[in-house]
Amino acid sequence: MRVEAVVFREFGGPEVLEVEPVDISEPEAGQTLVRVLAVSVNHLDLEIRAGVSRMPIRLPHVLGREVVGEVIKVGDESSSWRPGDRVVVLPHVPCGSCRHCLTGSANICLNGWMPGIHAWGGNAEVMLAPTRGLVAAPDLDPVEIAALPIGFGTAWRALHHTAHVVSGEWVVVAGASGGLGHACLQVAALAGARPIALVRDPAKADFVKMCGAEEVVLTTDAGWPDRVREITNGRGAEVIIDHVGGANFVGSVKALADRGRLVVAGGHGGEFPPLDLIDVFRRELRVLGVRSQRPDDVAIALEMAARGSIQAHVAEVLPLAETRAAHELIDTRTITGKVVLRP
Ligand SMILES: [Zn+2]
Known part of the structure; x- marks a missing residue:
């Protein structure tokens, strides 16, 4: 043909x-x-x-x-x-x-x-x-x-199968206005979690709020991990989805709660960020990788969209x-x- x-x-x-x-x-x-x-x-x-x-x-x-x-x-x-x-x-x-x-x-x-x-x-x-x-x-x-398939399928895998997010947890989403980011905000909100959106551009604030972000934090301010701690009453976020890497990853480690789960889903911003291992074992941080999605993650994303629960x-x-x-x-x-x- x-x-x-x-x-x-x-x-x-x-x-x-x-x-x-x-x-x-x-x-x-x-x-x-x-x-x-x-x-x-x-x-x-x-x-x-x-x-x-x-x-x-x-x-x-x-x-x-x-x-x-x-x-x-x-x-x-x-x-x-x-x-x-x-x-x-x-x-x-x-x-x-x-x-x-x-x-x-x-x-x-x-x-x-x-x-x-x-x-x-x-x-x-x-x-x-x-x-x-x-x-x-x-x-x-x-x-x-x-x-839908890549962004929402991967968001479902990252939050439910890698991070095992539960209702009420603070979930920081890096690059929150992007394809994976805006999907993670929606899937986290749907799970009853409390999403915090990281964005570089203040003009994206309304968009990420529309996607379910409870709080918006600007990463142009190097002190953004402190802002996350403020929002979470000093504890830090239980879950962070970071597909940016580099300096963002360094900030994510600082913003993570003790025993928190830092999900790495990409590293365009720098593939070799420094990581203080003392921080990792004393605070029992978990750094978890996630890659793409299983067919059932895509099927769930399609079903959620058909029900009107999520929207790309x-x-x-x-x-x-x-x-x-x-x-x-x-x-x-x-x-x-x-x-x-x-x-
Ligand atoms: Zn196989």
Whole structure:
């Protein structure tokens, strides 16, 4: 099948992305041909395009990891999917048989498959997806659904399965106005926790409050950990979700309550922050990593959205032909919310 796709043949800036016709083969057993209705652009897409992602990318390549679409054709007749079914393609499809999958940690599967990384993704009119990587899409606007899986699936994993957050706990969320941040605020509030949003820009205060932040703390003030202690009556926060790293991580350790859980979900701001081990063992701090999401985390996020309990914030919707502009927009880091493409 010949369709339009956004292809790049070399790594580089947004200019390497070209809209051109490509051939998508017929689905084999285990595969489903999906018409793409909406696909989110993630920061990792920009890193893959630039050639700095440290992911196994084969050129030419088509990006697109958060895909909502409609089944065109299923490779095997035994499948319960039918043409016309609305589906979400999981951003991370675990193998189901490695030691992590078999022990409940499919999010760190040793042989996971990711659309837009291990194969061509959803920056196209049509894509081939593994059939076992499909979940039913809720009855919502595809644009809204495409903004959910990575941010909200990971937020659910981080708060419920990594931090084991309980009602009434103070939860500090770093980079709170971002994709993962605004999801963590909503999931924490939904759990009955008391979210504190960390933001750099005071203009983001209203947005993070709308997402459930009880307090907003500006990280442009180096004394922000003291402000967190003030808010928490001197105790510090029981849970901190930090996907920023660097200086923010150093502040997070200071702002963490004794026996508190510091969840590390990324480190763009610096991957080697200093950590005082005396602080860690005397105060019994727990530093916990979280990586992506399991399929059930995505399923829960979709269900929560269908019930109206959570909502992804979409900043911009652009046609596929404007994928370069979408990348430029994300690169500025000034937008609040997701950028979604509609083929
Ligand atoms: Zn696995």
